[in-house]
Structures are given as C-alpha cells and as structure tokens.
Amino acid sequence: MGASPPAPPSALPSPAKIAAALGKRVLGQVDAVREVSVALAKKLAGLRVGNILLVGSSGSGKTTLMRAVEDLLASDPALALRSTVVRIHANVIGEEAQQGTASERVMHRLLERARDQLGAAAPVARVVAQASHGLVFIDEVDKLRSRVGDQVQVSGIRAQEALLTLIENEAVPLRLPDWAGGATVQVDSSRLLFVCAGAFEGLYESVFGRVIQGQGEQSLKTTTVSATGRIHEEVRFALRDWLRSEDLFAYGMTPQFLSRFDAVVVLEPLGEAELYKIFVGSADSALRQSHAYFASQGIKLEISESAVRRIAAEAARQPRLGARALKEVFRRVIRPYEFDPEHAPGLAEGRLRIDVADVERGLARGRDDSATSSGGWG
Template sequence: MSPAADSNAALAEPPTADAPAAGLRPCEQIRPPEILQELERGVLGQDRALRYVAVAIFKHTTGKVPGNLLMIGNSGTGKTTIMNNIQRLYNEVPEYQPFRAVTIINANLLVDADRLEFRPDRLLKAVEQRARSVAGPEPSPERLKQAIERATICVDEIDKMSSVLAGKPNALGVVLQQGLLTLMEGEQLAYPVHAWVDGEEKLVTLEIDTKHMMFICGGAFEGLYDQVYARVTKPGSGEKLKTKTIRTAEGQVRIETYFSLAESLKMRDLFTFGMVPQFMARFEKVVLLDDLSIDVLRQILLKSFDSPLVRAQEFFRVIDIELTIDDLAASLIAEQAAKDSRTGARALRPIVSEIINPLEFDPWNHPALERLDGGGYRMTITADMARAVIKK
C-alpha cells in the first residue's frame, strides 16, 4: 500500500451499523444466544434477566424495534454490573463499534429541582462525551449525530423518582417520568455541539432524534418488597408464602418460609408505588433480578473481579503471599451473606473484611502463614476463621 493510501485509510470515517468494516459481520448475525454468552462472562447469577438484556441489545443494534427495559432488584443483585457489562460488550465486540456511546446516569441529575424542569440537555451532554470517542477525531456533524442517536442510556436509581414519596405526591418524580417518556417515544431535540465543517471546528446545532436510543432503567425500589409482601400476606388475599428445604454448609437440613417478589409482583403494584402507567408502557419488559442464592454468592466470592476476596488475593500477591480459602469457609461465608437478601453480593464484604483484616495487618507473624517448598508463602482462610467472625 502506498503512503497516500495509508494516509487515506487513517482519515477514513469509522464503520457504521449500516456499513460495517470489511471482515465484520452484520449486527443481524450476532444473535441473542451469542450476546447472552458474552454478558455471562461478567455477570453471575442473573441468567434469566440477561436473556431479556440480550434480546434488547439485539433489537437495538439491528434497529428493528426499541428494547427498553426496567430492571428491579435489591441492592447488590447486579443492576449496575449489568449496565457496565453492556458497555463492556459494545467495547469488546468490533461489530458494535457504532453503538459504543453508552452513558450511565443517576435519575436525579435529569431534573432541575428548583425549576421542576426535566433537563434532557444533561443527558445529551453525557452521551456526547461518549459519542466523540465513537465518531473519531475531528468528527463531522453527521458522525456525531449518528453516534448520539444510537446511544444506550442507562438511568440508575429510577425508583427515587417515583410520583409518590413517603406517601406524598412527588412532583419531581412526575416531571422525570414524563420527560423520559417523551424521549422513549421519540423526540426531536435541538442540541448544540462543536463539530468539524469544511476543515474547521464550528458550533453547529444537531437535530437529535431519540427514537433509536435504547433506555435501560434500574432501581432497588425499596419499599416495594414490603408493599407487595403486605398484599400477599393480607388475610383473604388468596395468596400464601412458599417453603423450601435448605441444606446448610455444615450439613444440617431445615425448612424455610420465603417470599419472592419476582413471583408475586403485579403491574398494579408498581402503579401504587408511584410509577406512572404511561411511563411503564414504554418498557418492553419489567425485569426482576433474582435474589442471589448461596451457590451464586459463593461463585461471586471466588470468581468476581470485584469480590473482596479476589481483591485481597491481589494485595497478598504483591507481598509474595498466596491467599487461598478452603471450600467449607467459602460456603459458610456465602451462607451468612445470603441471610441479608436486601444487600445481595455487598453482604460478602463486611464478613470477608473482618476475616482478612488480621491477616493483612501482620501477615508475617500470623500463625496461618506457611512457607512453600518452591519459594514464597501461603495463607489459607479456614472454616474456623469464618465461624469465629460469623458467631460475633
């Protein structure tokens, strides 16, 4: 290839979803099972929810129909993790380069509390920052417009913007839901940006059409659990709690009564909570994330990059100590964390931190330290260490 050709290739426009680069598949060929497999690399214990996310991504990237989702789950069940992994998926799959404008924004930032006004410009500003990396250096107005209009918008803590708060009307919540509803239906927004025109950077106004954006909203919906539980257990409701048999890490068997929000939630419960019916109608699916089981919590403890154990292992590796954990200790920790279903995987952190702290404080004089024959050292978290913390 000649130097001139090299120069022209360097200045070439990035690939678009309509015209993928040579050697890349059309997005229609990346089907939901493949998307699901990729998402499962970064999210544990939410296979059912991820199936809906995979379908939503397929619909969004093929431009067929909007795949907007509302995710409901207790703190620590993986809502933000799923949002982050959507972004990771777009970044790692070459065919999804045109869709890499992903923004995760807190719901309360989209409303001006003083003026009771929805602020779509704040949302577009966050999207623009990501869109510039997609559009490449010296982007034309057309390239920026394409990148922005194909964005994925992840709105976190949407439940904090309900139309009812502490039993009283919440005007901010109504404003936010109506504002997002308009965007999800498809709105033309005039948005000023700096873009390159005829070799010069100029201030231009783009007409942004939001109908091709994908919206993933999520929240813990604190209070919804108690609200639905009260309805289910109310005398005469015709519903009842279920039971399950549990075998503990120590081998004991017990029967527990449990309540599952996913199995009992009805759309009218969300209306009672304060979600506007017209807003809810714009979501293709309300996805309830599962409470994390003992087995899933154990997997997260041992394998998740964000696990407090994995992070501790990285610390000890720096000082030439291999930190391990025996099977029973891992099961005991997961079993204890599962008792706090409202905090999900976050319940692992205080337990592990309590166990790890004495080891981190003075590992060289700790009785658990052992020298390895091949050099280096090892420390093992035992079941006795776990029991000692759990019994406190």
C-alpha cells in the same frame, strides 16, 4: 438523522451468543440476561427496541449487567459503532430536571460519547446520527419516584416527565453543545434504547403485604422435607411472581413513564451457589483483592475450599444485600489478618492459611462489638 448501515446477519451476534458472553459476568439472573440480550441483538440489527426496567435489590447484578453490555460492545469496534453507550445515575437526571435540562443532558452525554467514537473531526451531522442510536443506562431510577409515602416529590415528577420526551420515540428539538455549533436540531429518539434499573427499596415489603392481606400467609406456605426427614413449613415469596404495574404506580413511577417500558424484569436474590462463583471468580472480588494485598506484603494467602463455601453460605443469609454481602462477611473474617499479618495465626513460612474454623471465629468476632473496635488480635 439517518440510520446505522445494515450489517450482514452473519456479522451480528445472536441473542444466545450475547447471553453467553454476559452470563460470564452476571450470575444467577437468566431472565434479565436474556431480555437484555434479545434487545441488544435487535438494536445492533438496526431495529427499534422496547425499553427495559430492571428491578432488583442492591447487589443483585443490575449495574454489573450494564457494565457487561458496555464492555461487550467496546470489545468489538464494529459493534461499538452500532450503538453509543452512556451510563447515567438517576441523581444527575433529577438535578438537571430541576433546571429543565434533563433530556438535554442525556443527549449531550450521547453526543460527547459519539464524538469520542468517531473522532473530533467527524461532521456534526454524523455525530448526531450516531448519538441518536444510543443505549442509555440509568441507574437507581427508583430515586426519581413521584412520591414517598403521602408526600409528593416534585423533582421526581419533573425527572420522569423529562425522560418521557426521549422515551416517547419522537423527534425532539435539541440545542447542540457549543463544540457542535450550538444550533437547535431535530433528533429522532425512536432508535434510543433505555435500560433503567433500581433497587426499589420497600417494594418487596409492600407487595408482600398486599398479597398477605388479600390471600393470607397460608397461601404462601410450602411443606418441605429436609435431608434428615424432618417436615416443616416455610413461606416462599418471590417478587417476580406477584409484582403488578399498580405496585410500581403506588411506589411513585407514573403510569405515563412506566408504559414506555416493554419489559419489567425482576432480578432474583443471589443464592449460595452464585455467591460462591462470584467470590472465587469475579475479577473485582474481595477475595482476589485480599490475595493481591497479602502478596504485596510477601505473604501467600491460602483459603480452604470449606472456608470459602462457609463465607458464601453466610452471605446467602442476607439475600437483600446480594453480592455486597460477600464483602461484608469476608471483611469480618479477613480484616484482623490484614491489620496485623505478621502476627496472624496460621502464618508460616510466608503462607497464611485460613480454614473454616478461622472463618467461624471471625464471624463470631465480628458479632462482638468490643472485638471489632480493635481491628487486630489484641
């Protein structure tokens, strides 16, 4: 029902500018940021865009990337009106698919968001047109798999089929919500952009097993030389180098569903450098939250550079957890201080100093079940 009015080229951000903005929030995922940036630039220009599937372990930045795009558009009213953004958890899609209303639920969310953008007095036709240019983020799409092992998941099949009605770039019948009159109208879904993301737990092991079975582990071994001159072999395996469509089919994503994605992007495990930047620079990092907590207690928290880097290094040893590993590692170190700050070692004149030795003690204490049960210094 109509297209967004074309904007002058100079008024639209280039993919490079979009990537620069997103890169401030999403660290270490250059390929994913670039893919989304190009798609977003095309969409803002009113062009049709291929859908994107993001594959990455928990904490790798998938949801952060989605939120960064949403915030970027919201920060500029002119850009916001060129795309209506909604984020939906796959579990919601699965539940609605059981009742045959999954695609309707997605469109109703878009309509509600479009009405918020345009105002309650906006004509229904304009609201529908705005919604038809939506950007739909679906998180944990791997939960919609059609099978788990040898067990067929009917709910997953239904959910994927329901989304296909919107992803297939066709005019689809839609019953409008009551506030929009309740009539059934035809909606052009060809301008919708879907960005779906999932951790796909077990996919890494499955692909690794396939590669080992076919080529042997020796093919993945690389000889490296350490700083001390020591030579050793290590197995290097990156999912992005070996992932095939057949692996996703076997996981439970139907060929019909997967074929609607122009790009499948694998997010890399975060390294120590990226984790360090997230720990010290992220607006919602556990470190900043802890600073705020101690400030509320009248205490200034000071953590040495070496301590921060030790925390990042320990988190990097858990690559499958990504940024979430930072919270777990830091929790093991900081929780006793938070539990009993008045008697914390290192507290003097309202300042609490934590150095790398304190981090090492905290990590050792965290590995001791008897110590973690107390929570304090006792």
